[in-house]
Amino acid sequence: MRNQSKLGAYQNVSIINSLVGFMRYCKCVLFGVTDMEFDAELQPSTEDRVSRTESEYAAVIPEDFRCPISLDLMREPVIVSTGQTYDLSSITRWFEEGHSTCPKNGQKLLHTNLIPNHALRSLIIQYCDAHNIPFEKPEKNKKRATLESITSTKAALEAAKMTAAFLVGKLATGPFEVKKQVAYELRLLAKCSTDNRVCIAEAGAIPLLETLLSSQDPKAQENAVTTLLNLSIYEGNKAKIMESGALQPIINVLRNGLSMEARENAAATLFSLSSVDEYKKLIGERPEAIPALVNLLGDGTVRGKRDAVTALFNLSVFPGNVSRVIEAGAVPLLVNVLKDDTSGLTDDAVGVLAVLVRELRGILAISETSAIPLIVNHLRLGSSSAKCKDNCVSVLLSLCCSGSDKIVNSLLRLPSLMPSMYNLLTSGTPRAKKKARSLLRILHSWESSRTPQTILLSEAGNSVTSAH
Numbered sequence: 146m147r148n149q150s151k152l153g154a155y156q157n158v159s160i161i162n163s164l165v166g167f168m169r170y171c172k173c174v175l176f177g178v179t180d181m182e183f184d185a186e187l188q189p190s191t192e193d194r195v196s197r198t199e200s201e202y203a204a205v206i207p208e209d210f211r212c213p214i215s216l217d218l219m220r221e222p223v224i225v226s227t228g229q230t231y232d233l234s235s236i237t238r239w240f241e242e243g244h245s246t247c248p249k250n251g252q253k254l255l256h257t258n259l260i261p262n263h264a265l266r267s268l269i270i271q272y273c274d275a276h277n278i279p280f281e282k283p284e285k286n287k288k289r290a291t292l293e294s295i296t297s298t299k300a301a302l303e304a305a306k307m308t309a310a311f312l313v314g315k316l317a318t319g320p321f322e323v324k325k326q327v328a329y330e331l332r333l334l335a336k337c338s339t340d341n342r343v344c345i346a347e348a349g350a351i352p353l354l355e356t357l358l359s360s361q362d363p364k365a366q367e368n369a370v371t372t373l374l375n376l377s378i379y380e381g382n383k384a385k386i387m388e389s390g391a392l393q394p395i396i397n398v399l400r401n402g403l404s405m406e407a408r409e410n411a412a413a414t415l416f417s418l419s420s421v422d423e424y425k426k427l428i429g430e431r432p433e434a435i436p437a438l439v440n441l442l443g444d445g446t447v448r449g450k451r452d453a454v455t456a457l458f459n460l461s462v463f464p465g466n467v468s469r470v471i472e473a474g475a476v477p478l479l480v481n482v483l484k485d486d487t488s489g490l491t492d493d494a495v496g497v498l499a500v501l502v503r504e505l506r507g508i509l510a511i512s513e514t515s516a517i518p519l520i521v522n523h524l525r526l527g528s529s530s531a532k533c534k535d536n537c538v539s540v541l542l543s544l545c546c547s548g549s550d551k552i553v554n555s556l557l558r559l560p561s562l563m564p565s566m567y568n569l570l571t572s573g574t575p576r577a578k579k580k581a582r583s584l585l586r587i588l589h590s591w592e593s594s595r596t597p598q599t600i601l602l603s604e605a606g607n608s609v610t611s612a613h
Contacts, residue, residue, distance in 0.1 A: 328368035335375035429466035
């Protein structure tokens with residue numbers, strides 16, 4: 146009895162310690178402070194007064210003077226490779242969290258070099274002087290701000306570790322209903338920050354989540370696969386997921402998931418993992434992976450189709466997967482996507498076709514569908530993006546380069562083709578202009594080489610094909 150009493154007391158202390166860590170973590174997340182900072186908060190500092198004074202003028206600060214990330218007045222505006230401007234501290238924190246895209250438009254950054262925007266900074270200083278808004282040089286408070294940042298980060302990190310360890314412990318030893326709830330909590334936690342994703346993975350959650358992927362409870366399965374998706378956002382966790390053997394269970398959820406959301410998030414997880422070049426090959430070699438993505442492209446929701454088509458694009462970049470995508474029947478489904486302008490999937494679908502058409506099997510598969518008039522139509526539409534038009538003209542050029550008279554003849558029969566080509570020559574991207582010129586040369590050369598006899602033979606061949 147005495148030993149049991151000691152064991153119970155020990156468990157209670159352990160639970161209380163974990164709860165304290167969790168509460169500390171919540172405090173850091175909600176209020177951004179630590180215990181060591183609490184006393185300092187009782188006496189407002191100069192910086193606090195500056196912050197409050199600035200908040201009073203927040204309504205009159207122009208949007209162009211605010212950082213798109215923090216929405217605060219920019220004091221050290223810098224320009225990233227996409228041309229967007231951010232405050233130095235905000236964009237630096239963004240990079241430190243492992244991001245490599247532009248926060249405002251989501252574009253992939255060519256590099257992480259930052260260029261000071263001196264002109265904008267001068268305008269901000271002039272505006273602040275004119276409106277009596279305090280603008281202090283960051284150097285004055287750099288030491289204190291850095292110290293506070295380090296203290297807060299350390300406390301938040303320790304709290305995140307304790308929280309992750311507590312939840313993963315319950316995931317390992319708790320009854321099923323507890324595991325189900327913990328998977329949901331981890332799903333939310335992994336969605337928040339890079340630190341959380343690192344801590345959850347290091348606590349050993351990935352193998353435990355893998356076992357829930359085969360659960361017959363729809364919510365447990367959905368929460369488990371979604372947590373793995375959120376964990377995979379951090380590059381270092383991708384290897385842990387692959388090494389744990391979770392790839393096949395994820396594919397199984399994609400094929401036979403108990404809910405559409407579980408299938409969709411499994412597809413999104415494969416998309417995330419396939420961003421690593423070596424994993425493109427490993428995923429494609431699993432016989433069920435690409436066919437399961439193609440099935441989701443056919444019967445999924447709009448979101449599911451988007452997850453499927455983006456994953457197929459990533460996998461198709463590896464040459465060995467192109468034939469697998471074609472054999473799985475992706476081409477007719479991708480062409481069907483082109484028929485629906487409201488789905489928002491046209492860019493992605495044409496992007497996949499532009500990859501598949503680089504191989505002869507892809508050319509044959511596309512030429513057997515109604516793709517050509519649909520692609521030409523998207524070239525004509527003003528609503529089509531520059532990326533979409535680039536890929537459209539790439540597909541048409543590859544089809545014509547195959548040397549098929551039937552393809553060239555079907556193109557020339559479309560009255561909107563030539564105006565669209567000349568429009569690209571004047572307003573397209575450099576890549577689109579180059580391909581449009583090449584395509585026009587092929588079409589003009591083919592037309593000039595035609596004789597009445599070849600025209601009659603071509604038309605007769607087309608009528609015979611149509612009759613069959």
